[in-house]
Amino acid sequence: MRRKIPSIQSLCCFEAAARHESYTRAAQELALTQGAVSRQIAALEEFLGVPLFKRTRHGVALTPTGVAYARQIAGRLNGLERDTIDVMSAPASGGAIQLAAVPTFATRWLLPRLADLALLHPEITVHIETQTRPFMFSDSGFDAALYAGTAEQLANWPGTRATLLMQEEVVPVASPRLLAGRGRWQPRDLLRLPLLQQSTRPDAWRQWFEAMGASADPIRYGPRYELFSMLTMAASCGLGVALAPRMLIEPELARGELRIACDRPLRGARGYYLVTPESGEERQDIVDFRDWLLARSGPQASASRPARE
Numbered sequence: 001m002r003r004k005i006p007s008i009q010s011l012c013c014f015e016a017a018a019r020h021e022s023y024t025r026a027a028q029e030l031a032l033t034q035g036a037v038s039r040q041i042a043a044l045e046e047f048l049g050v051p052l053f054k055r056t057r058h059g060v061a062l063t064p065t066g067v068a069y070a071r072q073i074a075g076r077l078n079g080l081e082r083d084t085i086d087v088m089s090a091p092a093s094g095g096a097i098q099l100a101a102v103p104t105f106a107t108r109w110l111l112p113r114l115a116d117l118a119l120l121h122p123e124i125t126v127h128i129e130t131q132t133r134p135f136m137f138s139d140s141g142f143d144a145a146l147y148a149g150t151a152e153q154l155a156n157w158p159g160t161r162a163t164l165l166m167q168e169e170v171v172p173v174a175s176p177r178l179l180a181g182r183g184r185w186q187p188r189d190l191l192r193l194p195l196l197q198q199s200t201r202p203d204a205w206r207q208w209f210e211a212m213g214a215s216a217d218p219i220r221y222g223p224r225y226e227l228f229s230m231l232t233m234a235a236s237c238g239l240g241v242a243l244a245p246r247m248l249i250e251p252e253l254a255r256g257e258l259r260i261a262c263d264r265p266l267r268g269a270r271g272y273y274l275v276t277p278e279s280g281e282e283r284q285d286i287v288d289f290r291d292w293l294l295a296r297s298g299p300q301a302s303a304s305r306p307a308r309e
Contacts (some may be wrong), residue, residue, distance in 0.1 A: 006047045013040035014052060015077055018070035022059055079141060095285040097124065100131035101146040104228045105272055108248040110146065117292055124285050137277040144286060145275040154273065163274040163290055165297040168245045169265040170208065173258040175238040185262045187212040193261075194222030194240030198231050204243045211266045232258070272297075 016026035017037060027034045045052050052066035062070060101110065106128055114126065131145060134157040147154070147162075154162050172190055179185065187209060195205050205219060222240035225231045232249060235242035236257045244258075246265065252258040274290055276282065 006044050007040075010040040010044040010047070011073055011077060013037045014044050015070060015073050017041060017053070017060070018062055018066060019074070021061060024059075095124065095283060097126045097285055097289055098141055098143045099126050099128050099146065100135070100140070100142045100144070101128050102132050102148045103130040104248060105146055105148055106130070108251075109272075112251075113296055116296070117289070120292060121285075121288050124289060126289070143276070143283075144289070147273045147275050148270065149273070150269045150271070152269075154275070157275065159278050160275050161278045163276075163294065165272045165274060165293055166247065167267050168270045168272065169247075169267045170204065170243045171246050171263065171265045172208070172241050172261045173232075173244050173249060173253075174235055174241040174261050176256065176259045178238045178241070179259055179261055187214040187262055187264060190241055190261060191220060193220070195219060196222045196231055196234055196240040196242040197224040198228065198243075199224055199226045201243075207268070208243055208266050212262075212264055 013026060013030065013032070013036075016029050017023050020026050020029070023034050023037045023041070026032075027037045030037065041052065048069075050065050051063050052069060053060040054063055110128075117124065117126070129142075131142070132148075134147070134153075135142070135145075137143075137160070146165075147157075148168075154160075174193065178193065182189070198204065205221075209215070209219075223234065225234060228244075228248070231242050232244060232252060234240065235244070236252060241261055249258055253260070274293055276286060276290075
């Protein structure tokens with residue numbers, strides 16, 4: 001079946017002209033003449049049957065249809081270029097994994113360990129983009145996802161298989177300066193300190209105190225922060241105590257910027273998973289990547305299973 005797609009040359013000319021709103025600057029960027037750009041866009045408009053530009057006193061301007069089409073075409077041309085570069089740069093025996101990942105886990109846990117993956121599997125390249133919510137793999141271009149959530153949430157992500165990498169354990173941490181003068185802190189002792197909050201986990205402190213068998217009333221809440229990076233920085237600066245996943249604060253603990261105030265971890269329902277499409281035969285690089293993740297994740301890791309039974 002012949003696809004109803006215009007020529008790549010005409011699309012490239014249109015995308016550049018739409019970005020600059022100028023045939024002249026588009027021609028300079030593409031090393032073409034202005035006439036060549038004009039002819040390509042005219043051919044594209046004829047192919048589509050709608051005008052994409054209108055003439056103005058100052059040159060050209062996009063029509064409403066042109067604005068919408070330019071937005072769509074720019075993303076697809078960028079994706080086509082990225083895929084082409086991947087093929088050109090990848091080793092003949094390897095592959096590139098397009099990975100969607102929650103940003104904190106990718107930055108704090110995955111990236112520091114990718115050098116080890118490169119040593120074991122130099123043929124694998126991992127490209128990472130941030131994504132926090134479930135999505136349709138068939139529409140995204142992603143091969144796999146690192147997802148943070150609960151098993152119940154994964155049950156609402158159809159057509160996928162999920163591999164548990166680790167359960168999340170949270171511990172209260174603070175600056176050593178804030179904790180100075182007391183060797184051991186009990187859960188109720190922390191109520192004397194400002195309790196830093198994270199916007200996405202408003203009930204975290206109450207759940208921790210309840211799990212420790214300590215009444216949390218009244219809670220002396222401290223400032224609230226949206227990002228995990230803000231929360232850990234605030235704790236490092238002595239602004240209060242933060243509840244943080246232990247595996248995401250390893251660098252701060254190792255450098256002595258944070259100290260565990262009360263080593264009473266709470267393991268909740270939240271975990272970190274590798275999610276892949278359920279349909280089709282898995283590529284070998286995905287299998288190798290999963291095996292490597294499982295080996296680095298410790299005894300909590302589990303075998304793959306469909307996200308929805």
